[in-house]
Amino acid sequence: MTQNNQQSGAAGSATFAGSDSRRYNYFDSQGKRATLYEDVTVDVQPDPTRHLLQGWIMSFADGQPTYSDKVTALKSSDWHVFRAPDQEWSRTHYQRQSHIENTIKMVVENARSDGAPGRFDPGWVSVLQDQFGALKHAEFGLGVALMKAQRDGMTQMINNTILTNASYKLRLAQDITLYLGDIGLDIAVDGDAGKKAWLENTAWQGVRKVVEAILAATDHLEIYFAVNVVFEALVGELFRNGFIMRAGPVHNDFVTPAVVSAASSDYRQNLANTLTLLQMLVNDVKHGDANKKTMTGWLEKYVPLCTEAVGRLKAVWILQANGDLKFDNVAAEAKHRFNDILAEIQISLPKGATL
Amino acid sequence: MSGNLTLSKIVKQKTITITEATKRIADLGWTPSYFSEVLKYPTDYKVEKAPKDPMKQVLRSYFPMQEEKDNRVYGALDAALRGNMFRNVEPRWIEWQKLFLAIIPFPEISAARSMAIQSQIAPGEDLRTGYTMQMIDEFRHSTIQMNLKKWYMENYIDPAGFDITEAAFGKCYATTIGRQFGEGFITGDAVTSTNIYLQVVAETAFTNTLFVAMPSEAARNGDYALPTIFLSVQSDESRHIGNGHSFLMSIVKEPENLDLIERDLRYAFWQNHAIVDAAIGTIIEYGTQDRDKNKESYAELWHRWIFDDYYRTYMLPLEKYGVKIHHEDVEEAWNRIVKKNYVHKVAQFFSFGWPVAFWRIDGMVAKDFDWFEAKYPGWYNEFGTYWENYVKASLPNQPPLMYLDSGYVYPHRCWSCNVPALIREDFCVDEVEGELYTYCSEICRWTHKVAFAGEYNGRQTPAMGRFSGRRQWEEVYHGWDLADVVKDLGFVRSDGRTVIQQPHLHFDDSKMWTLDHFKGLEVRSPLLDLRAMTPEARKQHIAEYRAGFTCKPI
Numbered sequence: 001m002t003q004n005n006q007q008s009g010a011a012g013s014a015t016f017a018g019s020d021s022r023r024y025n026y027f028d029s030q031g032k033r034a035t036l037y038e039d040v041t042v043d044v045q046p047d048p049t050r051h052l053l054q055g056w057i058m059s060f061a062d063g064q065p066t067y068s069d070k071v072t073a074l075k076s077s078d079w080h081v082f083r084a085p086d087q088e089w090s091r092t093h094y095q096r097q098s099h100i101e102n103t104i105k106m107v108v109e110n111a112r113s114d115g116a117p118g119r120f121d122p123g124w125v126s127v128l129q130d131q132f133g134a135l136k137h138a139e140f141g142l143g144v145a146l147m148k149a150q151r152d153g154m155t156q157m158i159n160n161t162i163l164t165n166a167s168y169k170l171r172l173a174q175d176i177t178l179y180l181g182d183i184g185l186d187i188a189v190d191g192d193a194g195k196k197a198w199l200e201n202t203a204w205q206g207v208r209k210v211v212e213a214i215l216a217a218t219d220h221l222e223i224y225f226a227v228n229v230v231f232e233a234l235v236g237e238l239f240r241n242g243f244i245m246r247a248g249p250v251h252n253d254f255v256t257p258a259v260v261s262a263a264s265s266d267y268r269q270n271l272a273n274t275l276t277l278l279q280m281l282v283n284d285v286k287h288g289d290a291n292k293k294t295m296t297g298w299l300e301k302y303v304p305l306c307t308e309a310v311g312r313l314k315a316v317w318i319l320q321a322n323g324d325l326k327f328d329n330v331a332a333e334a335k336h337r338f339n340d341i342l343a344e345i346q347i348s349l350p351k352g353a354t355l
Numbered sequence: 356m357s358g359n360l361t362l363s364k365i366v367k368q369k370t371i372t373i374t375e376a377t378k379r380i381a382d383l384g385w386t387p388s389y390f391s392e393v394l395k396y397p398t399d400y401k402v403e404k405a406p407k408d409p410m411k412q413v414l415r416s417y418f419p420m421q422e423e424k425d426n427r428v429y430g431a432l433d434a435a436l437r438g439n440m441f442r443n444v445e446p447r448w449i450e451w452q453k454l455f456l457a458i459i460p461f462p463e464i465s466a467a468r469s470m471a472i473q474s475q476i477a478p479g480e481d482l483r484t485g486y487t488m489q490m491i492d493e494f495r496h497s498t499i500q501m502n503l504k505k506w507y508m509e510n511y512i513d514p515a516g517f518d519i520t521e522a523a524f525g526k527c528y529a530t531t532i533g534r535q536f537g538e539g540f541i542t543g544d545a546v547t548s549t550n551i552y553l554q555v556v557a558e559t560a561f562t563n564t565l566f567v568a569m570p571s572e573a574a575r576n577g578d579y580a581l582p583t584i585f586l587s588v589q590s591d592e593s594r595h596i597g598n599g600h601s602f603l604m605s606i607v608k609e610p611e612n613l614d615l616i617e618r619d620l621r622y623a624f625w626q627n628h629a630i631v632d633a634a635i636g637t638i639i640e641y642g643t644q645d646r647d648k649n650k651e652s653y654a655e656l657w658h659r660w661i662f663d664d665y666y667r668t669y670m671l672p673l674e675k676y677g678v679k680i681h682h683e684d685v686e687e688a689w690n691r692i693v694k695k696n697y698v699h700k701v702a703q704f705f706s707f708g709w710p711v712a713f714w715r716i717d718g719m720v721a722k723d724f725d726w727f728e729a730k731y732p733g734w735y736n737e738f739g740t741y742w743e744n745y746v747k748a749s750l751p752n753q754p755p756l757m758y759l760d761s762g763y764v765y766p767h768r769c770w771s772c773n774v775p776a777l778i779r780e781d782f783c784v785d786e787v788e789g790e791l792y793t794y795c796s797e798i799c800r801w802t803h804k805v806a807f808a809g810e811y812n813g814r815q816t817p818a819m820g821r822f823s824g825r826r827q828w829e830e831v832y833h834g835w836d837l838a839d840v841v842k843d844l845g846f847v848r849s850d851g852r853t854v855i856q857q858p859h860l861h862f863d864d865s866k867m868w869t870l871d872h873f874k875g876l877e878v879r880s881p882l883l884d885l886r887a888m889t890p891e892a893r894k895q896h897i898a899e900y901r902a903g904f905t906c907k908p909i
Contacts, residue, residue, distance in 0.1 A: 051525030
């Protein structure tokens with residue numbers, strides 16, 4: 001027989017010291033009460049500045065411990081303050097991703113049953129094959145960079161938000177790939193043409209250059225910054241929203257805009273997460289000024305690359321027939337949005353940099 | 356409507372084949388020409404061949420599949436509550452979940468981070484989707500386990516210990532073992548950590564004891580939630596095992612990798628055995644109230660899952676590629692479990708150290724003794740007196756057992772696996788870079804001194820990691836008063852005086868220990884004491900330690 005005489009293991013079946021302590025009590029919630037996201041996320045990755053009594057007990061050969069704040073140029077007085085505004089944890093992430101996949105599946109299936117791809121303007125099919133086909137490589141490259149970046153943040157909240165961003169990008173790259181493959185069963189779409197354009201077409205070489213620059217970066221927050229603050233605002237959204245989504249309908253294509261539309265909502269979510277993190281860092285009493293300087297340095301690196309990319313990509317706009325859709329107008333919108341983003345994190349374009 | 360016309364025929368639509376889909380997705384990558392990628396986490400292995408994708412799944416089917424799995428899991432939790440699961444659950448079992456579920460989310464999320472590393476060193480993009488799915492799976496596992504723990508906290512009779520879970524994980528004398536496990540997935544040589552230690556050994560061999568054997572025991576103790584969640588977790592593991600095997604196959608054909616694979620398999624197998632068997636063996640054998648003699652013991656489960664399933668069908672076939680397999684290590688791990696009573700000695704250590712735990716540890720009684728004796732003949736002679744003492748000293752009317760003259764000697768801790776040196780005759784010491792260290796076994800000594808070094812078998816291994824920092828929990832509190840230690844750990848209930856940990860399951864304030872009962876009792880680090888000894892005294896101490904101890908009735 002056990003030492004225990006208790007008949008029930010249910011809450012409330014006895015009252016004793018601590019019997020009513022039914023909330024995680026080792027972190028401060030952002031709101032009045034911890035959210036489910038906070039409960040399942042906060043402090044899962046320990047930190048010697050909080051509860052990690054013995055510190056990290058493994059290191060690399062050069063002495064760098066398992067996690068180190070030296071791996072990013074940005075600094076924080078307390079990395080643990082950050083909470084992702086999208087509050088994503090695995091269940092909500094699966095729900096959202098699954099919802100997107102099912103929506104795309106339904107839209108594409110219905111369109112194909114109705115023979116919609118066969119009514120796309122022939123010229124537009126070439127655009128989808130070459131230009132939209134090239135975009136999938138850009139999205140993939142950004143997803144790969146973010147996947148690499150989710151290793152190094154100092155908290156679970158930071159790393160998980162980069163992880164979900166990687167997941168969104170890699171899903172989008174696959175969505176485009178499979179969509180072009182599926183409609184290629186109904187109409188002639190060369191599955192290799194997009195990669196050829198990505199590697200060789202002058203219009204895409206600026207985009208490839210900036211994506212490769214992001215892939216080559218080793219600072220995880222530089223990658224996160226470059227993707228969401230700079231690239232997406234100036235290039236990604238410009239092409240997806242300012243070209244594919246607006247030009248598609250006049251070429252009898254209501255399908256592709258629907259397939260790519262989830263990317264806008266992905267970006268809004270990822271941008272909100274990014275800006276919340278960066279706002280925390282620029283408002284840091286001790287390190288805020290230095291952080292702004294670091295971010296400005298990243299602008300110096302990535303803005304010219306993105307400007308060059310946009311300049312080259314401009315050539316694509318002549319391939320569509322929507323008379324109301326002017327490159328200069330959508331580029332101006334992108335610049336406006338980019339300046340709004342910079343204002344949110346209290347930095348501005350470095351001297352000499354132009355959009 | 357014609358009899359032959361069905362809805363499925365009407366809506367049937369051709370899509371690209373999965374082979375074509377995965378081929379096109381693998382072709383999303385390219386070789387950069389404007390900027391070169393820097394390998395952030397290097398390896399000493401030669402990694403030139405692209406691993407192949409054994410699963411051929413794409414994200415558009417993965418996300419809905421995982422969403423459905425989650426729906427089933429969370430539906431089961433709701434059903435368990437409606438069925439009053441906690442009225443019949445065994446508190447002895449749930450208490451051990453305070454330890455296990457404090458540990459496991461960190462290794463899980465470390466495995467997600469590990470995919471950042473391996474996906475960068477793996478040439479080509481065939482396995483990218485496999486890595487992506489593993490990354491998201493591990494994110495799932497860590498959060499689903501945090502959620503299960505929260506659910507226990509909200510519904511189980513004693514939430515104390517669950518309420519401080521991640522803080523406790525960072526501080527406890529026992530969870531340090533789990534930190535070694537999780538850090539091992541992401542620190543040091545990129546192949547050693549992410550492929551051999553995580554995928555090839557931890558996931559392929561030991562997740563079966565973690566996520567298959569343990570759920571069976573949970574169900575026997577009235578806990579239907581843990582099996583639902585852990586079997587769902589295990590269903591993801593086959594993907595990870597596939598990723599690991601595929602990567603291993605891509606490096607095993609390079610002759611210069613063979614000695615590194617031998618080194619890492621040796622380190623990883625032994626350390627996984629030392630850590631996982633310590634924790635899971637104890638929880639399964641000592642956390643249960645079910646003493647059905649027809650059920651398999653942990654030793655029998657180990658033989659099935661690790662020896663037959665892993666060693667014979669996974670490890671042995673690697674010999675045909677020229678990998679030297681250390682059969683004697685597998686044999687010795689088995690000996691440690693069945694002849695040297697490893698799991699029982701770990702349970703003894705955990706319970707002896709209850710004053711610095713953050714969960715209740717129920718004592719073993721007559722019914723348990725019978726089962727142990729039946730499964731492990733001779734068990735009573737070695738452990739009977741200890742557990743009788745433990746139960747006798749479970750109420751706060753004398754100092755904790757640790758401070759009574761019971762014959763048990765608080766053990767040295769192994770610098771390598773972080774589990775104490777419990778098999779006393781195997782205890783060994785060595786000097787590394789002029790400092791004295793203690794080990795539980797010869798292989799752990801080898802792991803620290805030989806494997807985790809800048810040179811191996813005459814070749815430079817600059818990417819290999821190091822064991823570092825304050826690895827021994829005891830040294831943090833050397834010379835402290837026990838009451839101050841527990842206060843510093845935060846293992847105190849909301850009244851500010853009753854401690855969370857108790858050596859019994861009495862949910863009654865009058866029988867619960869408080870900080871007052873711990874005052875005036877000193878905590879010491881055996882290692883620091885050993886280092887402070889003269890060479891002669893040290894030699895004598897080591898000989899006495901190896902000779903073991905005999906428990907006597909208190």
